[in-house]
Amino acid sequence: MSEKPKLHYFNGRGRMESIRWLLAAAGVEFEEEFLESREQYEMLLQDGALLFQQVPMVEIDGMKMVQTRAILSYIAGKYNLYEKDLKERAWIDMYVEGVRDLMDLIRVHHKLSPQEQQKNLALIGEKAATRYFPVYEKILKDHKDDFLVGNQLTWADVQLIEAILTVEEKVPTILSEFPLLQAFKARVSSIATIKKFLQPGSQRKLPTDEKAVAFTNRIFNRR
């Protein structure tokens, strides 16, 4: 019935990756149009397709949605990865926001100079191990359910597994003190839709590298 959502972004992770994760976890097929030149970006601007002149932009259900959180919230609501109850939504929102703060540290990593990267790496490891992951470990320990909220897969779980895998790429031993998160990771990775997304050939993107950063800068005319 609905057309497939269409994602407009660079051919890389950035801010769009969480959206790819969520759509994939929900089992929703999507198309992608990659920004490969400044002209393409300017065309989108001139067409009035970018509400605040920015990407990500996702064409979905007749809307040209922008703002990552708004997009994620809509997808979660539409595909039952959000709770109906207001209080359960509140917990999902809190958990998601925490994870996103951690993901922000990683997202900017490759924009930094090599010196700053070393410092940032230490910060990522420290924040993950002392501020964020203990919270989720405790949640899983306290209620003993398989998922963070409401005993079913929600946006919070998808955001968390994305964060775990992304931090592990930088700090491989990060889960060593978190047995429940290890179990969570194994469990959630084996959910059919997520397992598929984790396999080669899926729309999951590779870690961002310096080449990708230079490319993005060129399109946005950043120095």
Added chain:
Amino acid sequence: MGVCAYNPKKSFLLELGKTLQICISFLSQHRLCGVTGSSHVISCYPAEMRQKNQELRSMSEKPRLIYFNGRGRMESVRWLLAAARVEFEEIFLDTREQYVKLIKDGSLMFQQVPLVEIDGMKMVQTRAILSYIAGKYNLYGKDLKERAFIDMYVEGITDLMHMILMFPFSPPEAKEKNLALITERATHRYFPVFEKALKQHGQDFLVGNQVSWADIQLMEVILAVEEKTPAVLSAFPQLQAFKTRMSNMPAIKKFLQPGSPRKPPPDDHYVSTVLKVLAEE
């Protein structure tokens, strides 16, 4: 909206009776404005929602806000609660000891404020808090698509608010540049979007023809930018009219008066308190 203008000089009961008859029958069909039962206030919700909100307000304990005595990230929460006419208490963080104690007590999920104690939860993360309040007090649209537009508008406004929020913490040599950027973004990226939205549908509010979180957030940011660039709305007639309309809504009018929980613009004392409490370098 002129049909239901309330004259505060007349007696409450007389005016309420008349206004109720006229307004509810005509306007409620169109889901526009109406009059609440217990106070002579024009609010722009459907009648059923106003009743529900009234019940919600009387049942819940007052929310409690824990933050510095200043705007920062908590100001949007104050705006939203005030607009929903929810009374709240505040505890101000003045010392590092207070903050350390909150962490030790396990009150701060990610060791950060804002913290809002509401409905038995210790809520953190500004967006989560605002989203909950908006949902609870019917400031979040009526369906998923209206939510989507409210979310997009709020997120855009939040990006602009973030620049203003960080401004007092920027080094002196960067302040002029940052101020220019705030004005540039407001006039070229954000305000045109809302000017256009209001012009296109010709309604009083941004989404769904009723007041929402997006309108409150827009009002807040307009005033905040105007404090820095007083003539910023000169090219935006729709936003000027919007600002006037919103200022006249009783709850917001009250919030804009001296003595309300609204906080003044950040000053050096605020900046030094934040840095001291958080022991940031």
